Amino acid sequence: MTSRIALCLAALVAATLIHLGVSSPLPLAQKWALATSVAPDLFEEVRFYHSVLPRLAMALLAGAALGLSGAIMQEATQNRLASPMTLGVSAGARVGLYAATVFVPGLAAAYGEWFALAGASATMALVLAIAGRQGIGGLPIVLAGMALNLLLSAVAVMLIIMNEFYVRHLFVWGAGDLTQIDWQGVSWLWPRLLVALPFALLLSRPLTLLRLGEQGASARGVPILQVLGLALLVALWLTANVVAIVGVIGFVGLIAPNIARMAGARSTLDRLLSSIALGAALMVGTDVIALYGSNFTADMIPSGATAALVGAPALIWLAARQMKARDHLRFFLPKGRERMPMPALGLLALLAAALVASSFAVAVTGEGWRVEWPSELVFALRWPRIAAAAAAGVAMAIAGVVLQRLIRNPLASPDIMGMTSGASLALVASSILVGGSIHDASAGIAVLGSAAVLAILILFGRRTDYAPGIMALAGISLAALLDAIVQFVLARGGEEAFAIVGWMSGSTYRVQADEALLLVLGAAGFLAIGLLARRPLTLVIAGDTLAGSRGLSVPLARLGMLVFSATITAAVTSVMGPIAFVGLISPHLASLLGARRAADQLFAAALIGMSLLTVSDWLGRSLLYPAQLPAGTIAAIIGGSYFVLLLARRPRT
Numbered sequence: 001m002t003s004r005i006a007l008c009l010a011a012l013v014a015a016t017l018i019h020l021g022v023s024s025p026l027p028l029a030q031k032w033a034l035a036t037s038v039a040p041d042l043f044e045e046v047r048f049y050h051s052v053l054p055r056l057a058m059a060l061l062a063g064a065a066l067g068l069s070g071a072i073m074q075e076a077t078q079n080r081l082a083s084p085m086t087l088g089v090s091a092g093a094r095v096g097l098y099a100a101t102v103f104v105p106g107l108a109a110a111y112g113e114w115f116a117l118a119g120a121s122a123t124m125a126l127v128l129a130i131a132g133r134q135g136i137g138g139l140p141i142v143l144a145g146m147a148l149n150l151l152l153s154a155v156a157v158m159l160i161i162m163n164e165f166y167v168r169h170l171f172v173w174g175a176g177d178l179t180q181i182d183w184q185g186v187s188w189l190w191p192r193l194l195v196a197l198p199f200a201l202l203l204s205r206p207l208t209l210l211r212l213g214e215q216g217a218s219a220r221g222v223p224i225l226q227v228l229g230l231a232l233l234v235a236l237w238l239t240a241n242v243v244a245i246v247g248v249i250g251f252v253g254l255i256a257p258n259i260a261r262m263a264g265a266r267s268t269l270d271r272l273l274s275s276i277a278l279g280a281a282l283m284v285g286t287d288v289i290a291l292y293g294s295n296f297t298a299d300m301i302p303s304g305a306t307a308a309l310v311g312a313p314a315l316i317w318l319a320a321r322q323m324k325a326r327d328h329l330r331f332f333l334p335k336g337r338e339r340m341p342m343p344a345l346g347l348l349a350l351l352a353a354a355l356v357a358s359s360f361a362v363a364v365t366g367e368g369w370r371v372e373w374p375s376e377l378v379f380a381l382r383w384p385r386i387a388a389a390a391a392a393g394v395a396m397a398i399a400g401v402v403l404q405r406l407i408r409n410p411l412a413s414p415d416i417m418g419m420t421s422g423a424s425l426a427l428v429a430s431s432i433l434v435g436g437s438i439h440d441a442s443a444g445i446a447v448l449g450s451a452a453v454l455a456i457l458i459l460f461g462r463r464t465d466y467a468p469g470i471m472a473l474a475g476i477s478l479a480a481l482l483d484a485i486v487q488f489v490l491a492r493g494g495e496e497a498f499a500i501v502g503w504m505s506g507s508t509y510r511v512q513a514d515e516a517l518l519l520v521l522g523a524a525g526f527l528a529i530g531l532l533a534r535r536p537l538t539l540v541i542a543g544d545t546l547a548g549s550r551g552l553s554v555p556l557a558r559l560g561m562l563v564f565s566a567t568i569t570a571a572v573t574s575v576m577g578p579i580a581f582v583g584l585i586s587p588h589l590a591s592l593l594g595a596r597r598a599a600d601q602l603f604a605a606a607l608i609g610m611s612l613l614t615v616s617d618w619l620g621r622s623l624l625y626p627a628q629l630p631a632g633t634i635a636a637i638i639g640g641s642y643f644v645l646l647l648a649r650r651p652r653t
Helices: 002-023 028-036 043-077 089-103 105-110 112-131 139-162 164-174 184-202 204-219 224-246 252-262 268-294 303-322 342-361 376-407 419-434 443-464 468-492 494-504 513-532 534-540 544-549 554-576 582-592 598-622 631-648
Strands: 362-365 368-371
Touching (some): 002 028, 028 043, 043 224, 043 252, 043 268, 089 112, 089 139, 089 224, 105 112, 112 139, 139 631, 184 204, 184 268, 204 224, 252 268, 252 303, 342 362, 376 513, 376 554, 376 598, 419 443, 419 494, 419 554, 513 534, 582 598, 582 631
Antiparallel strands (some): 362 368
16 A cells, blocks of 8 residues: 555656646746745746646645545445546536526625535436436446536536626636636635545545445445445535636546556555545646647646546546446337327428427517517528528437437437537637637538547447447547537637637527528438438348348448438538537437337437427527527527436336
8 A cells, every 4th residue: 555655646746846847947946945935036936936836736636636536436336437527516516606606696706615515416416316226336327427417518508608797707717727826726725625534534444345235334334325425425525615716627536546446556545545646646747738738829728628638538448448248228218109100290290390480470579479470681580590490400310310220229319429529629629720710610620520530439339339328428528528628718718709609509690591501401411311221220220130131231331320420410510519419309209209110210300300409499589588598508408308317217227
């Protein structure tokens, strides 16, 4: 144990020395004198004492707290993928603070950590309820946490759009920034972390006994629920205080305990202590990358963005490495009708048409609600938005049908599989690096982004036999990486930031008539191609062996379907921005209505996707008139809630 702790401390010292070298040009001896006895005089000395040193101290404290929090979560759940990020508690803490800043700003300023703790605790409780006792030790709890990450990110974006001036000062904080201008933040944080340390260390023995299982631990006098509750409360307290002062910095709490375990830490106490030192070292190292990268940009890079760049691939690697047989989970839909009669499909088409017509005719104005066909001018302004929303819903539904049949699991959809995130990452990165409006970015860039994710999915899928839980986790990890980059863009401020946020929300606000028309034609073409491919879509869902025996080239069909889905995703994303969960919900509801044959499911899902996104766009225009909410945000909240419900209703095996 002593040697391992010594190695962890050596890594911490090395990271600290590198951080001091990167952050200030002063000689090391002068830095030591300033830190211990000499009063700063010159500008560089003042900057070192009041900015560099507090930043380093904050990195050490925050990293140690997140490392310890992640270690406690992993020991309590016996799950190496558990962490504040993967269980969604960091996102819950962020939304709690956003909401408090908007609705009770005075209390938020004075007691921000308590609002963060409330948001984190509510998220943790929901994750545990979704996963169930049998799902705590495997992928279900992580999938639930990452799904809530997506949902809470949509809620956070909605709060930002609705209350721009109230939360503008939180943009840098939301990106996970360690910048300090004095010692006030450090003085605020360390006593709060110190309070939790004795409880964490006292928990080491009962957490060790939990490895024996519930019966074994109970036989030795361990009160299971009380120990789990106290352990998670300590972890939540550590996380909430870090989020309250520096924002969301993900994945440190995931990586540090796993490195400690790989380094040979066997006992719980050994892992907790090693995770403290490694968490601090990782945070300092992450901040070094942020500081060094900032030399090549006009803006400071937040540490949260660099942590995500390292952490997202680490999560995927750990998930594949630690996957157990029970983690190849299948999520079965509730049983619906056996088949969908043609009259029912016709009624669904009439309903979709009625919703589209209603979105034109029913609107709120300065004089209240009006039900009338719009004037020529209003119609000219409104039809591109409605057409784009309807076409995007159709296209994403088709992509969802293809993916769910291809992978034979209802968790598959363009957003959950990461294709939407790949296109979005490419477009956002292009806007940041090249400049110009994101609305003017080429659709080809989006195709390249989706293609990159497609290549990763193919390679990753072959190694894991396309395990649905792992594939979904890979896609959701990319979404977490995208969220970190968006937070970096927000931290830069300016009109460009709000333009990107609006686009990231799936807004129809800036869609032009020619773009809407192209998207409508594209959606019709995608539906036609899907119908032409109904035989491969029917065979592939029956399994590779049967499909191959019927003359289908399964590898070629799989590649073609993935390319088809990626192209649809890129086309929609380049026009409207990322649209989440529509490709997940629409095929599900179509199946529940009885549309189980490929052609029926394509038609029904397309009509449901059209209806969902059309209604979302109408709600976005109407709920807070004259303010507007993006259609994608409304759809994400509706669809995210459905996804969480789907995870909660999975069979407990």
